[in-house]
Structure formats: C-alpha cells, structure tokens
Amino acid sequence: MYALAFWKNWPLKDRWYLGVLAAAGCLAISLFWLHYSQNPAPAIEWEHYQQLQTNEVTTRSFSVGLLEVPVKADNLFVFETQAGSSLTVAPLPAYGSLILFLFSVSILLALVTTLSRLWFLAGMLAFSLLIVSLGLEATEILEQTNKYPSWVLLFVLICVCYYFHAFAAHVSFYVRWVAIIIVFAIAGLCISWLATVQVPFLHLAAHSYTASVAITIIFILLVGHEIPATFITLLTQGTRQTKSLQHFLLLSAFYLLNLLLAYAREIGYLTWNIWTVNAYFLLVLSTVVGLWGFLQRQRQGDTLFADETLATWFYLALAIIAFATLSTLLASDNENATDVLHDIIMYSHLGYGIIFIFYVIANFGPMLMQNLQVHKVLYKPNIMHFVTFRIMGFITCIAFMFFDTSYGTLVNQLYASYYNAQGDVYYYLGADKTAEAYYNKSVFYRNQNHHAHYALASIQESRLEPTQQKNELASICVSSPSEYAYVNLSTLLREGNEPYQALFLLNKAHKKFPQSGAVQNALGITYAQLNVSDSALLSFQAARQDAIFKTEAETNLLAASAKFKIKFPADSLLQLLGANQEGALANAMALANLQQIPINKEYVPSADTLWTPKRVTYLCNYLINRAPHVDTTLLSTLVEIARKPVNEFYTEAIIVAAAHAYYAQGSVKKAMDLTREMAFASGRGRYYSLLATWLLEQGNASVAARYFEIAKEKKVAHSLLYEALAYTEADSLNLAKPLWDSLLVSGDKTDSTFARTLLPALTTKTPATLTDTEKYWYCRYRVPLSDSARFFSIVRSFSNPDLRTRALLEASKKWYRQDEPEIAAMYLNRIEAPPATSALGADLLLTRLFLLAKLNPEAFRKQNLASVSELIQTYPNEITLLTGWQTPGNHGEQAARYEHLAYANIYFEDGLIAAADYFANTGTDRLKPYTILMSGLIAIPNSIKLLKAHIRYAAQIGFNEQAQQSLDKLKSLIAPRTFNRFIQANPDIFSIED
Incomplete structure (x- = not known):
C-alpha cells in the first residue's frame, strides 16, 4: 500500500469510473449482507396465523327466587402460530x-x-x-x-x-x-x-449460474492470502518499526489459529461453543484490502495489465460478480452452492494463508529480521516465486478439502444447486411438473438438499397431497434439518390428529435448535392441544426469550392461561409480563372475563376496518369486560364495521358482544334486537338461550320459555331447566310440571336436584309439611297475590329470616307492578331481618326508593342518592329515572335522560311512562308519547301500569277507540274495586259505571 488514496493522480474520467465501479461493488456487498441477514428469506419466511378459540363465560347472574341464573357470553382467545411459507x-x-x-x-x-x-x-x-x-x-x-x-x-x-x-x-x-x-x-x-x-x-x-459460480471461486482463491499480506504492509511500511518478523508471526498465528478452529468446527472435529471469525466476513475483508494488494502486484510487475487502472477494473469486476452471485444464492436459499462457496472460503484462506507465511519467510525472512520495508518488494521474490506460491497454495486448499470431504461431493452439490436454480424458474411459472423433475434431479445429485425437498413439499401442498408433503418434510428433518421443516411437519401431524407424533418431533427439534422461539411456540401449541397446561405455559415462557417470537409467545401464554383457567389475576399477569400488544391484551381480557375482573385499560383504536382474528378477539373481550363503560358511539361504529362484507366471518361475534355492552348500559331493546338478528341469521342455540335469559330477567317469562325451548332443541346445556322455570314464572304450571318431571331423570345432577327441591312446592296440598325452602317456592308460585292472609301465615312459619325477607320483597314488587304502591309498601314494612346478600340489599333499597317516590315525592327528593349511585352498573335505567325524579336538571339533560328511557328498555314500565309524560308535557309531537306507551304494551300486553297510562293519553289526544280497548282489557285484569278506583281518579275522562 504505497498510498491509501491510490486514485489521487488518476485522470478525472478514471476517477469517475472508479466511483461507478466502487458504488456497484458496495451495492453488491450490501445486497449480500442483506440477504445473508435475512436468509432463508425471501425464499422461505415465517407466515403467522391466528387461531380463534371460544368458551362460554358467566359475565354475571341474577336471581329467580333462590336460583341464580347465569348470563353467558362468548369468551374468545387467540393463539398465534407460525409456519414456514411455501417456497417463494x-x-x-x-x-x-x-x-x-x-x-x-x-x-x-x-x-x-x-x-x-x-x-x-x-x-x-x-x-x-x-x-x-x-x-x-x-x-x-x-x-x-x-x-x-x-x-x-x-x-x-x-x-x-x-x-x-x-x-x-x-x-x-x-x-x-x-x-x-x-x-x-x-x-x-x-x-x-x-x-x-x-x-x-x-x-x-x-x-448464468455456472459462469458466475466459476468466477466467484476464482475470485475467492485470488484473495485468499490478502489478509496476511496486509499484515506485512501494516508492519513494514513505517520507518521505525521493530521486531517485524515476531509481530508478523504472532499476528499470522492468531489468524491461522482462528481459521483452524473454525475449520475444525465446520468438519465436526470440535463441538466447542466458541466464537470464531465468520467466513463471509473474511471474504469481505480480503476483498477490500485485496484491492490495494492487487495494485501492489501491478506496480511490482506481477500482472497482465500494463496500466493500474485496468487492473483495478479487472479486480472490481470480479468482486462484483462474486458478491452478486453470493447474494442471489442466499436470496433463493440455494444452500448447496452457498455451503460449497463457504467451504472454499475456508480452504482458500487456510491454504493460501499458510503457504503465504512460508513464502514470506523464505523470501523476506532476513529482511523482516532487519526491520526493512518488505512491502515494497513483497511480489519480487528471489527464492520462492509467486507462481510457486499459487500452485502450492492451491494444493494446500485441495488437501483441506479432501480432509473435510471429497471432490465428488462438492461437484454434486454444485450440480444440485444448478438444477435447483432451473427448477425455481419453472416453479415460478407454475409449471409444477417440469419444476418437480428438476428438483428430483437435484435430489439425485444431493439428497441432503433442503431447497429441493422444501420445494417439492410446496408443490405437494399445492396439490393437496399431505402424505407426500409429510414425506418431503420428513426427508429434510433427517438429512438437512431446519426450524421451518420441523414446525411445518408438526403442524401437519397436529392437523392430522396425530398430536403425540407432533410432540415427539418437536422435542427432537428442540434438541437440534434449543434457542428457537418458533419450535418452543409450536411445542406450546401442541401441549395446549393435548391439555398439558404446565408444559404449554413453560414452552410459551421459553419462547418469549426469542425476540422474533416474543409477541406471539406472550399472546399464547395468556391464551393458554385463559384456556386452562389459571387463578392468577389477569391484570397482575399482564403487568408482570409487561405486554401491551393487542393479542396479549385480548387474551388477558379473556382471562379477566373468566375471573370476572375488570381490566382498566384504555381502548386501543385501529384505523383498519379489515379485522383480523386478533383484532376481533380484542374487541369482543373488551366489549364484555368493559361493557358498562363502552362509549355508545364506539358501539355503533363497531356494529357498522362488523356488517361490512369483508368482516362477514366475524359479524356474529362482534354484534353479540356489542349487544352485551348495550344491555349492560340499559339499552335492552337494542341488545335484544341485535341478538335476535344474529340468532335468526345463524340459528345458533346459545343466542336463543341468551335472548331467553334476558327476557326472563326482564319479567317476560312466557316468551323466554319459548326461546329456551328452541335452545333446548339445539342442545344448549340447562335449557330444559330454564324452560321449566320460565313456564313456572309465567304461571303456566300445566306446561311446567311435565318439564320438571323430565328433569327428575335428567343426567345433570344439579338440574335434577333442583327439580326435586321445587316439585313438592308445586304439587303439595299441605304446605305445613314443607321445608322452609319449599315453603318459599310455594308462596312464590302457589299462593295467589290477593290471598294475603294465607301468604302472611306461611311466611311467619319460616325459621330462616332471609327467606322471609325474600318472600316479602318479591310480593311487594308484584303489588308495585300491579300499580298498588300502598299495598307494596305495607308488605315491605313487614321486613325485619336485614338482607343476607348485597344483591338482595340493593334490590330492597331500590324498591323502597321507588315506593317512596310514588307515595311521598317530597320526602323522596330529600333522600341522598349517593348510596345507590354505585348500583348504576346493575340498574342503569332505574338509577337514571330516580335521578331524574329527584334532580330534574336543565332542559337539555332531562330531554336526553327521557329520550334514553323512552327507547332503552321496553320492559321498564316506570321508565316508559315517565318518558311519555315528559314528552307529553314538553314536546310538540303528540304521537311520540303514544308511540312510547304502545311499544311497551306490545312487549308487555298485560301491564297494568302501561294500560292505565295508555288509556289516559289515548283519551287525551282523541284516540277514544284505542282507549276503550285498553280500558276493556284493564277491566279484565284487575278487581272491580280497583278498576272503579281508577275511573274515579280520572273523572275528566271517564264516567263511573255501576
């Protein structure tokens, strides 16, 4: 190296051309490193898949008498799997x-x-x-x-x-x-x-494969000695150097030792896990320093070219071809050729490196001992000529090759790579048969041929031939194993209902690739399929150590936690993992839904309206977990997006989850409409069961029974029990009793036990012989509401104060629904024992407030409603109405409040009547209050309160015929004395009939 900037004195056009070639060389080297870092991509890449799984969770429950009826929701969790792509x-x-x-x-x-x-x-x-x-x-x-x-x-x-x-x-x-x-x-x-x-x-x-590989080999051999030659230049170009020979020998010994260790590991002689220099790095380094070395030979007369610029063009052209060739081979994952070239790099640097040391010692040993500037005459030998060095170096390379392998093996590998390249062209064109022939010929030359076997497996996959695909992947696992082959073969085995064979295969893969996150993740998926919870969780935890698969592993770890219903709190687990990706959040919410724990995480928006399984899992679980708090605008937006054709597969899940959120916020009608739509569209029994459950909670037991019957026909668990209960609640004992008899012989012990508890109360004629629990049911279903003496007589016989409280509270609520608040209050005043449960206490408090509002509005307005504000998640519409009665607020607030009550829940009589009254007094649309009342009567045709309100308003706006129809119906539903009292209370509308 006479000068680092050797081009300084060149003509301008030569310097420009050097810049062009240098840029092309840098591009080739950059592409080489890019494809080296991405290998085997883009030929083979990890494809990521999301697998939805569903289980039902109880979001909450409500009481029908002493029976807790669960409200079920679909709880989604998503597993993320990966598989090697088809050859690209x-x-x-x-x-x-x-x-x-x-x-x-x-x-x-x-x-x-x-x-x-x-x-x-x-x-x-x-x-x-x-x-x-x-x-x-x-x-x-x-x-x-x-x-x-x-x-x-x-x-x-x-x-x-x-x-x-x-x-x-x-x-x-x-x-x-x-x-x-x-x-x-x-x-x-x-x-x-x-x-x-x-x-x-x-x-x-x-x-061009043949020529480019041949030129690449020539170039590798050409630069094999350049690193030791650089040692000479660096050590001898100064004017005050000392101990040049010792320094040269020390550097060369360290260099060759590293090469020998790398070679020993390459041939399997050493299995030490030690760092050795990368062969490709050696090639790049040799290429860079070799440019100065090649020009040094030119200046010292050892070259074909008369001008150093031409020598530079020659060297750079060879370098560009070499790295472009390596780049293409890595991009196509043509591993047989890259293996050969990798080995030749090792042979070249070892063989030429060793002989070059002898060349230097033989020719320039005395000069080095005298610390002379040997680099100036490095290629002017006087004992061992440079051609001799080349021949001996080549022979040494051949010796290293024969010690490692055979000439025939390398040639066969190159032949196999050539046919792989030909097969790739026809595979790209879709000519599978021709491509298959080339790949089979490649396998003929080299069976340890990942590229050919993988391509053949991809062809068999496109032909839907899983058996042949398994054979090709199995050949890879035996001859040239890779993570892609192991994972793909295990996936085929799992899908073929052979999970234990997949587990055995993946355990072998784990021994071969102990740090592979893909293998660990696949192991976790397989263990999860086999319901081996501990091993699945441990495998996913191990997969988290691989940065590439960390996100998928965390998603799967939480999915497995949800699948196996672990007890560790979901919010704490999410915080412990530190995961904030959508998949992890979705599965954490699935676990939280199982544990009935709210996750206080902000909603994660997405501008993409094309949903993935992971996104759908997040949305569904978020809507279930945060149901009372989801913004209604977000709900309507999600329902709108779910109806798009591109999201057709997920429409049901999202809309039903949104229905749960609507219901939790008091929009019962909207929730039922959406669920009914999905039930009719899909025919799924669990949607009919959900509708029936909601209807039962809203007091429409007769319609609920019919929906439970449909769910029973669709084999939904416990539907027979709830159908019998609904008919009993609807006072249809003639329809309920055969169902209770069927439950006695049911295979479900819980259902049959409950039937045995309830049937005596439905069939006995002597309630005195019943237990307290049976007496409670007897009062609920057998004692007429008007027979208060009998009711009080039985209730007083209860030894359990909680049952007495329940019976009185339920009777009070029935009288309140009959629009008899005075009688309801009288029943409520007989309660002495405090409620045994918080739910019963909340129900009692709410009933008292409604009665107080009806009987003594002034006293009601003085009440502090802070104690019931916490109940808004359980009774959203009731608390809204009570708040409106107590603190009307400004006109805008009141209008919004009653607009909600008018359409939210058509089974909430007080809310409908209050909304109708508000709009009758403040609005100009005279039909709006009438429509509100009619919507309630359609849902609850025998509602005493709604009939009375309808009669009053219909008569007021001149709908006399409709008012008379409602009046006739009311007369058939209540006692004559009560009816006359209603007439007397409205003298401006009716005349009293004797």
Whole structure:
C-alpha cells in the first residue's frame, strides 16, 4: 500500500469510473449482507396465523327466587402460530444479479481486448464458453431451441473484440466498453422482443449460474492470502518499526489459529461453543484490502495489465460478480452452492494463508529480521516465486478439502444447486411438473438438499397431497434439518390428529435448535392441544426469550392461561409480563372475563376496518369486560364495521358482544334486537338461550320459555331447566310440571336436584309439611297475590329470616307492578331481618326508593342518592329515572335522560311512562308519547301500569277507540274495586259505571 488514496493522480474520467465501479461493488456487498441477514428469506419466511378459540363465560347472574341464573357470553382467545411459507421464487434478486453480472462481464471483455495476443485468445475462449453456458436457446428466440442465437451473439462480439484488439489498439478502454455495452443492450432488446417464453431473463439468470459460480471461486482463491499480506504492509511500511518478523508471526498465528478452529468446527472435529471469525466476513475483508494488494502486484510487475487502472477494473469486476452471485444464492436459499462457496472460503484462506507465511519467510525472512520495508518488494521474490506460491497454495486448499470431504461431493452439490436454480424458474411459472423433475434431479445429485425437498413439499401442498408433503418434510428433518421443516411437519401431524407424533418431533427439534422461539411456540401449541397446561405455559415462557417470537409467545401464554383457567389475576399477569400488544391484551381480557375482573385499560383504536382474528378477539373481550363503560358511539361504529362484507366471518361475534355492552348500559331493546338478528341469521342455540335469559330477567317469562325451548332443541346445556322455570314464572304450571318431571331423570345432577327441591312446592296440598325452602317456592308460585292472609301465615312459619325477607320483597314488587304502591309498601314494612346478600340489599333499597317516590315525592327528593349511585352498573335505567325524579336538571339533560328511557328498555314500565309524560308535557309531537306507551304494551300486553297510562293519553289526544280497548282489557285484569278506583281518579275522562 504505497498510498491509501491510490486514485489521487488518476485522470478525472478514471476517477469517475472508479466511483461507478466502487458504488456497484458496495451495492453488491450490501445486497449480500442483506440477504445473508435475512436468509432463508425471501425464499422461505415465517407466515403467522391466528387461531380463534371460544368458551362460554358467566359475565354475571341474577336471581329467580333462590336460583341464580347465569348470563353467558362468548369468551374468545387467540393463539398465534407460525409456519414456514411455501417456497417463494423472488425474481428481483435474480434480475439484479444478472444485471451486475453482465455489467461486470462487459468490463472483463473490454479488458480482454487490451491484452497480448496469447491472453486475448485465452480470454475469448473463456468468454465463448460463458456465452454458450448462458443457454440462450432456453429463451426460444423466434422459436429457435438450438444454439443459433448463441452463435450469432458470439460471432458479433468476437468480431467487435478482434477489431479493437487487432486494428484499433489505440482506442481507449471506455470506447471499447461502450461498444460492448451497446451490443449487450441490442441483444437484450432482441431477447425481450423476440423471445417466445415467459420471463426470458429469469431463464438467463438461472443459466448464468455456472459462469458466475466459476468466477466467484476464482475470485475467492485470488484473495485468499490478502489478509496476511496486509499484515506485512501494516508492519513494514513505517520507518521505525521493530521486531517485524515476531509481530508478523504472532499476528499470522492468531489468524491461522482462528481459521483452524473454525475449520475444525465446520468438519465436526470440535463441538466447542466458541466464537470464531465468520467466513463471509473474511471474504469481505480480503476483498477490500485485496484491492490495494492487487495494485501492489501491478506496480511490482506481477500482472497482465500494463496500466493500474485496468487492473483495478479487472479486480472490481470480479468482486462484483462474486458478491452478486453470493447474494442471489442466499436470496433463493440455494444452500448447496452457498455451503460449497463457504467451504472454499475456508480452504482458500487456510491454504493460501499458510503457504503465504512460508513464502514470506523464505523470501523476506532476513529482511523482516532487519526491520526493512518488505512491502515494497513483497511480489519480487528471489527464492520462492509467486507462481510457486499459487500452485502450492492451491494444493494446500485441495488437501483441506479432501480432509473435510471429497471432490465428488462438492461437484454434486454444485450440480444440485444448478438444477435447483432451473427448477425455481419453472416453479415460478407454475409449471409444477417440469419444476418437480428438476428438483428430483437435484435430489439425485444431493439428497441432503433442503431447497429441493422444501420445494417439492410446496408443490405437494399445492396439490393437496399431505402424505407426500409429510414425506418431503420428513426427508429434510433427517438429512438437512431446519426450524421451518420441523414446525411445518408438526403442524401437519397436529392437523392430522396425530398430536403425540407432533410432540415427539418437536422435542427432537428442540434438541437440534434449543434457542428457537418458533419450535418452543409450536411445542406450546401442541401441549395446549393435548391439555398439558404446565408444559404449554413453560414452552410459551421459553419462547418469549426469542425476540422474533416474543409477541406471539406472550399472546399464547395468556391464551393458554385463559384456556386452562389459571387463578392468577389477569391484570397482575399482564403487568408482570409487561405486554401491551393487542393479542396479549385480548387474551388477558379473556382471562379477566373468566375471573370476572375488570381490566382498566384504555381502548386501543385501529384505523383498519379489515379485522383480523386478533383484532376481533380484542374487541369482543373488551366489549364484555368493559361493557358498562363502552362509549355508545364506539358501539355503533363497531356494529357498522362488523356488517361490512369483508368482516362477514366475524359479524356474529362482534354484534353479540356489542349487544352485551348495550344491555349492560340499559339499552335492552337494542341488545335484544341485535341478538335476535344474529340468532335468526345463524340459528345458533346459545343466542336463543341468551335472548331467553334476558327476557326472563326482564319479567317476560312466557316468551323466554319459548326461546329456551328452541335452545333446548339445539342442545344448549340447562335449557330444559330454564324452560321449566320460565313456564313456572309465567304461571303456566300445566306446561311446567311435565318439564320438571323430565328433569327428575335428567343426567345433570344439579338440574335434577333442583327439580326435586321445587316439585313438592308445586304439587303439595299441605304446605305445613314443607321445608322452609319449599315453603318459599310455594308462596312464590302457589299462593295467589290477593290471598294475603294465607301468604302472611306461611311466611311467619319460616325459621330462616332471609327467606322471609325474600318472600316479602318479591310480593311487594308484584303489588308495585300491579300499580298498588300502598299495598307494596305495607308488605315491605313487614321486613325485619336485614338482607343476607348485597344483591338482595340493593334490590330492597331500590324498591323502597321507588315506593317512596310514588307515595311521598317530597320526602323522596330529600333522600341522598349517593348510596345507590354505585348500583348504576346493575340498574342503569332505574338509577337514571330516580335521578331524574329527584334532580330534574336543565332542559337539555332531562330531554336526553327521557329520550334514553323512552327507547332503552321496553320492559321498564316506570321508565316508559315517565318518558311519555315528559314528552307529553314538553314536546310538540303528540304521537311520540303514544308511540312510547304502545311499544311497551306490545312487549308487555298485560301491564297494568302501561294500560292505565295508555288509556289516559289515548283519551287525551282523541284516540277514544284505542282507549276503550285498553280500558276493556284493564277491566279484565284487575278487581272491580280497583278498576272503579281508577275511573274515579280520572273523572275528566271517564264516567263511573255501576
């Protein structure tokens, strides 16, 4: 290295051209490192899949007498799996490599024309072989499948090159290069226009394999000694160096020791887990320092070229071809060729490195001992000539090769890679049969052939031949194992209902790839399928250590926690993991829903309206977990997006989850409408069961019974029990008793036990013989509401004060629904024992407040409602109405409050009547209050309160016929004395009839 910036004194055009070649070389090296870091991508990449699983959870429950009726919701959790993609042939790296290859060949051909006659003839012979190897016949120019196109191109180029060599020797290199580039461009245009095959340049790229690999091997051998040569230059270029020989030997010994350790690990002689230098890094380093070394030989007379600029172009052209070739081989995951080239790099640096040390000692040992500037005469030997060094170095490389493997093995690997490249072209074109033939020929030359077997597995997958696909993947696992093959084969085994074989295979994979997150994740999925909870959780935890699969592992860890219903609090687990990705949040909420724990996390918005399983899982679980707090605008938006055709697969799940949120916020009608729509559209029994449950909670037991009957026909668990209960609640004992009898012989012990408890109360004629629990049921279903003496007599006989409280409270509520608040209050005043449960206490408090509001409004307005504000999540509409009665607020607040009550719950009589009254007094639309009342009567046709309100308002607006119809119905439902009292209370509308 006489000067680092050797180009300083070059003409401007040479410096510009050097810049172009340096940029091309940097591009080739950058592409090489890019594809090295991504290998085996883009040929094989991890494809990520999301698998939805569902279980039912109890979001809450409500009491029907002493029976807790659960409200069920679909709880989703998502597992994220990965699989190796089908083989992908990416033409872009191949085209890029072909361009760099032809660009460099044009430079080499221009350089050949500057050589002496002997070297010119040798160069043209090599170039002729290169043109023939390109296989222009594969492009079928003008449908020609012979060598004529190759001969024509070769003839034109030989004529051009001979002209410059023999008749225009004075012409500059750049003119020669441009002329050759023009010929190449014309040839490219002819191929583009006249070729009859698809992607002709992809065929050329595949056929350039032979020449490009040969040039790459030559270049690797050319730079094999450059690192020790650089040691000499660095150690001897100063003027005050000391102990040059010792320093050189020490550096060389360290360098060669590292190479020997790497070689020993490569051939399997050592299994130590120690760091050794990367062979490709050595090649890049040798390439960079080799440019100065090559010019050093040029200046010392050991070169073919008369000018150092031409030597530079030659060296850089070879380097560009070498790295472009390596880049393409890595991008296509053609591992047999890369393995060979990797080994040759090791052989080259070892063989030429060792012999170069002897070359230096033999020729310049005394000079080094005298600390002279040996680098100035490094390529002017006087004992061992440089050609001798080259021959001996090559022999040493061959020796290392034979110690590692055999010549035939390397050749077979190169043949196998060639046929892989050919197969890739036809695989890209979709010509599976031709591609399969090439891949099989590749396997013939080298069975340890990941690329060919993987391609064959991809072809079998496209043909829906899982057995043949398994065979190809199994061949990879035996001969050239990879994570992709193990994971894909285990997936096929799991899908084929062979989970234990998949588990055995993945355990082998774990031994082979102990740090692989993909293998650990697949192990966790398999353990989860086998319901081995501890091993599944441990596998997912181990997969978290792999940064690439950390997110998927955390998602799966929480999914498995939900699947196996672990007891550790979901919010604490989420905080412990530190996971904030959507999948982890979705599964954490699934676990929280199981544990009935709210997760106080802000909603994670997304602008994408095309939903993934992970997104749907998050949305559904969020809507269930945060049901009382979800913004209604968000709910309507989600329902709208769910109805889009692109989300058709997820429509049911999202809409039913949104219905749960609507119900929790008091929008019962909206919730039931959405659920009813999904039930009718899908026919799923659990949706009918959900509708029936809500109807039972709202007091519409007769309709609930019919929905439970549909759910029973669709095999929904416990539907028979709830159908019997609903008919009993609806006072249809003649329909309920056969169902209770069926439950006695039910296979479900819980259902049959409850039936045995209830049946005596429904059938006995002597309640005195019943237990307290049976007496409670007897009072609920057998004692008429008007028979207060009998009711009080039985209640007083209760030894359990809590049952007495329940019975009195329920009787009070029944009288309140009959619009008899005085009688209801009288029943309530008989309660002495405090409620045993918080739910019963809340119900009692709420009933008292409603009675107080009806009987003594002034006293009600003085009440502090802070104690009941916490109940808004359980009784949203009731608390809204009570708040409106006590603190009316401004007109806007009142209007919004009653607008909600008017349409939220058509089973909430007080809310409908209050809304109708408000709009009758403040609005101009006279039909709106009437419509509100009619909506309630359609849902509850026998509602005493709604009938009275309807009669009053219909008469007020002149709908006399409708008022009379309601009056007749009311008369049939209540006692004459009560009816006359109603007439007397409205003298401006009715006349008293005796």
